Amino acid sequence: MPVIFVFVDGVGAGARDPEVNPLARVDHLLSRFADGSGAPLPGGGRAVLADACLGVPGRPQSATGQATLLTGENAPRALGHHLLGFPNAPLRDLLRRASIFRRLAEAGRRGTFANAYPVAYLRALDLPCEGEPEPALLGRRRPRASATTVAFSAGAGPFRTWDDAGAGRGLTHDITGRRARALGARVPERTPEEAAAALLGIARGHDLTLFEFYETDEAGHARSMDHALDALARVDALLRALVAALPPDVALVVTSDHGNVEDLSARNHTLAPVPVLGFGAAAARLGEVMDLTHIAPLLLTLAGVGALPDRAAGG
Template sequence: MRSRIQSRAVRVALLFIDGVGIGRKDPAINPLAHREHLLSRFQDAPSPALPDGGLCIPVDTTFGVSGRPQSASNQTAILTGEPAPALLGQHVLGYPNAALRALLAERSIVKRLRAAGREATFATAYPAAYLDALGVPRRPTTSPPEFTPSPEARRRMKPSAAKLAFAAGDVPLRTLEDARAKDGLTPDITGAHARAFGLPAPERTPEEAADIFWRVAMGADFTYFEHYLADEAGHAQDFTAAHTALDIFDAFLRAVLATRPADARLMVCSDHGNVEDLSTRGHTLHPVPVLYFGPPSPEVEALSTVADVGRTVMRWLEVE
């Protein structure tokens, strides 16, 4: 194991992975049943023990609202600490609607952390042209935009809950220029997915990405990273893509854990199930695993829904 990185400012790190629930250990439908990943958690079979005294808490994604849990409303729940689907009386797919945007603008945990004097940072880096099309604040760049979206493409581009949560806190987002300078990570971790689309993304191993992650987190109280390729594989019912996404994320997570500063609290969470059941293209009603690594915390064992993840971040950082 590599030596742990020393940190003065790291408090809480949250790794978000879209679309990973707790399903059956059935290799015919569940890619996680083929592996002993840290996220290989099952309803009907024992799961591998977590290293470093880690805990896994299954949490609800439905909030008692009928229908399938969706990304926009549940990611809003995570990033506000509020039961967004219950407040709206519905699950909202894709990107936040007007009601969710208003909730994020008012109750974003990033906004509240910043108001309390805490530093928050988004470790994921995106093309500057994409962030400009979304209309969210970003870091300045010296290189020209990677592409020029057409008016039609620009109309289709909408910000995710995480981008709106950080925009509400006035935190400029990282660009691919930051990723190339080893000050940010592409959503796919290695950069291969971005490069396949012709984007100037750096090439990284999961271990190199973990080193960059903690370097980014050194000056922040709260650090957030998002990864969405597992959800895309679930919608495509693509075992190969699912294995690739989950294998890379697991290698990254293990490297992040191996170099976790002793005082840092690391959580891993998802918003809803999907990739654990490739017999369907849709999201599942399954609970999702919240993994925790860090000092003892009674708050973790009390987690009930995905909204409790955001609330717990606030409690740990002593923000009401």
């Protein structure tokens, strides 16, 4: 069964307090709250909350949270602590060894990453892609590989580029293409609904399709209500369009790696659980999800690959 996995960075289930929680101001699909409440989901969808702390003291962070989502292994426990930002060498080794994309490839299945990147970025990281590098794009910042790029490179084919986004074969990380256009990319500006149609097209012929959206985490760190409302509105429109057009034989899973944007009273990540949304065949299996280690087995099972070995919650 084709599976679409939308990863939305930095969204937790917080208090129903519109002063600090933008998810309490507007009824989004990701508007799930710490008490378990939230509006019914369309299309027969179901929501649960998943623990992101994983039995490790401290605030959950992106590198370990994303490594856990993409492998099914408790990355902060293996590392001994939560790690922010980009994966270090041990986490990169974990992602290369246990990535869901590697599992798919080993099983003869097809996985793809819908996000489109500049060729200059991909070439700087020695990641496979086609096309010519964009001149003077990287500036002085040293490119670093995210957990998603390491995970995808462990088992799938070439990365998508801005040329692919221009042709409708990929999506820019902001959904609409505005940020890429501001950097000189020749990509059209798309509505979230048009981006959803492109994502459904990309998913055809693949067993698992990943799309990553991280402006929600950026808004949380900036403590910007305006930025948060804008980012959440874009990803919500994308998700609603996906659900409305979701074929009966396609599953959709949406989740995050840690909390952040749900509490703009501070710029740090939170201890909140994260919402997990399931549509299509994924909805019936959400009872199996208790923490972040259970997302990878869910995705692989839906995609027709044998699940990872059983482990206790947080294991």
